[in-house]
Amino acid sequence: MDRYVHSLRSMLLISGLLLGAGSPAIAASFDCQKASTAVEKAICASPELSGLDSALGDYYSQAMAKLAPEPREALRSDQRAWLQTRNACAADPTQLAGCLQPLLSQRVLEVGKQVRLDTVALDALIASIPYHPAEAAQGLRGYPNNGLAAAWLVYLSRFEPNSGVTQKEAEESRRVAIKALSDDSFSLSVYTDTEKDASVSRARVDLTLLRMLIERSEYEPYDSQRAYVHCFVFSRQGKDAFATFGPLYGSTRDSGAPICSPEGNLFEQGPWQQLARGFDKVLEAASENSGTIRFASYAGWRLMLLEATVAPRDFLTAADKQAADPEQVIRDWTDDKTWPQKQRQQVLAAVEPARRATSTWLQRARGLSAGEAQQAAREIVRQWLNDRLDFIGENNEG
DSSP: GGGGGGHHHEEEEHHHOOTTTTTOGGSSSGGGGGOHHHHHHHHHHHHHHHHHHHHHHHHHHHHHSSSOHHHHHHHHHHHHHHHHHHHGGGGGGGGGGHHHHHHHHHHHHHHTTTTTTTTTTHHHHHHHTOOOOOHHHHHHOOOOOHHHHHHHHHHHHHHHHGGOHHHHHHHEEEEEEEEHHHHHHHHHHHHHHHHHOTTTHHHHHHHHHHHHHHTTTTTTTTTTTTTOTTHHHHHHTHHHHHHHHSOOOOGGGGGGOOOOOOOSSGGGGGGHHHHHHHHHHHHHHHHTTTTTGHHHHHHHHHHHHHHHHHHHGGSSSOTTTTTTOOOHHHHHHTTTSSOOHHHHHHHHHHHHHHHHHHHHHHHHHHHHOOOHHHHHHHHHHHHHHHHHHHHHHHHHHO
């Protein structure tokens, strides 16, 4: 940390989203549907501000749970004072976002250091990449022997031409990152096999290197106090990122696939919760028969939820007309022992409400037209159902 004292002020101003960088406005620490003040609405309207607010809420909760009574009360008092300063930004509506961003960035670092002193500075630099790539690159160079920082410099060279990272610097950084993988022969072999595969794009190769280093860096799900900061990769790199960060190993290692949580609260809504509950018992039984390959399926499901909220237009492609209708499959199901009729009816009753909730969310949160939202919603629900029906069919001993 000492080597960053000289650049701390600028880093506070440039640090971007922590805890799901690139998350949409409704990822804020409060319910954006209930936002009432100008400040709350500004946070909810901006992915950057919303992500910062989520990060602050997460770190604040962790710190409050960790601290002894006296410093905990001091933190609570400081937070109240900070909220007053934050709310004063509303005095000039034309400069509201510009006022909030540095205040939130600084507060995230101040509170985050109470729970992640060793990593919060590096994570702040990583999170700032979409907004200040050149400054992020300069900060990452201060970690010359850090494999994760090196992998991000490779990323910057590939995807952020304004970062100033040259090809020569990227190749040196690649060597540092590969060396950091040398004590994990399996991860190293995954990367080297990808690099040698002529059918894999160079973008995918560099994203694979980044994934390997993220998995080794004690982020979620292994360390609940170090939140993912790479989530902007999914919205910025699209299908390449979804293809790279999803199921890979076909083993328990897939449980650690660095897949960010879905953006927003779509899948927390009642119809989706009802759908999930209707599958609980039959999926539990199927999972017992699936071995460790089930973790690849679980990772694929998580990735699909993320893609549905980050890139819903990916679901506008018309469904294969030869594919089975999942609702009909459920109606035709006859084995009440493996999947009781009551639970199947619960699923069927939730399908149309889930479509409507999804369509409404896509219009409000992602700006899709009514027609686009309805089409994407149908496909999202269809894929969600078929993923689980396929899993049940493959692993049902009955």
